[in-house]
Amino acid sequence: MSPSQSEPMVYDLFLADEEATLALAQRLAKIVQPIDSKIHIYLKGDLGAGKTAFTRAFLRALGVTGRIKSPSYALLESYTVSSLNLYHLDFYRFNSPEEWVEAGFRDILEESAVVLIEWPEKAGGLLPPPDLYLHFHYKDEGRQLSITAHSTKGQTWIKTLTQNN
Ligand SMILES: Nc1ncnc2c1ncn2[C@@H]1O[C@H](COP(=O)(O)OP(=O)(O)OP(=O)(O)O)[C@@H](O)[C@H]1O
Ligand SMILES: [Mg+2]
Numbered sequence: 001m002s003p004s005q006s007e008p009m010v011y012d013l014f015l016a017d018e019e020a021t022l023a024l025a026q027r028l029a030k031i032v033q034p035i036d037s038k039i040h041i042y043l044k045g046d047l048g049a050g051k052t053a054f055t056r057a058f059l060r061a062l063g064v065t066g067r068i069k070s071p072s073y074a075l076l077e078s079y080t081v082s083s084l085n086l087y088h089l090d091f092y093r094f095n096s097p098e099e100w101v102e103a104g105f106r107d108i109l110e111e112s113a114v115v116l117i118e119w120p121e122k123a124g125g126l127l128p129p130p131d132l133y134l135h136f137h138y139k140d141e142g143r144q145l146s147i148t149a150h151s152t153k154g155q156t157w158i159k160t161l162t163q164n165n
Contacts, residue, residue: 009149011158016142021050022057024145029061031160037084037112039153042120042127045136050143051118054134055088062086062114071118075103085113097124132157 015021032039041058043051052070059068063081071077071090079086087108091100100106100123108115109128120127131154135146149155 009155009158011147021053025054025057026061029058031157039114040130041116041132042130043118043134049136055116087115090118091122092119094122097126
């Protein structure tokens with residue numbers, strides 16, 4: 001696995017239980033912080049696969065206090081830690097790709113902020129590529145997770161994750 005901008009770097013791992021999902025989210029939060037402020041992570045996987053569980057632990061580890069609600073209904077939950085904005089979005093309820101543009105979410109992606117999006121595929125091809133795609137698959141009692149980097153930054157994070165195993 002050598003970092004290059006042309007081919008995405010992939011890291012596959014098995015998360016045996018929820019604890020493993022939360023631990024990985026905490027590890028990744030340590031890696032991305034505090035140097036990078038524009039952080040885009042998209043989370044794919046079936047209902048109940050672990051996207052919100054991961055995001056909650058990730059946001060918590062980045063310093064979000066108080067309740068972290070799933071954005072399944074509100075579509076967007078936002079947080080601020082010091083001067084950093086963090087956005088957790090869920091596009092599950094979108095019926096057409098144009099809806100995310102109409103909802104006014106495009107500006108969020110231009111901000112120097114942490115942005116996590118569940119069900120990004122509901123936006124069709126309208127979303128820019130993230131730093132990382134996290135794809136959760138049901139496997140036995142746990143989850144198989146495939147992490148793909150789509151930016152140089154994302155590649156660096158994966159490299160650090162695999163090195164600190
Ligand atoms: N590695 C794991 N192994 C087994 N269970 C897990 C694992 N990680 C998380 N879970 C459990 O799976 C469920 C994940 O629910 P969560 O709300 O995070 O799913 P989601 O992917 O956000 O679903 P939705 O598409 O409905 O938003 C929780 O009950 C959590 O305890
Ligand atoms: Mg969810």
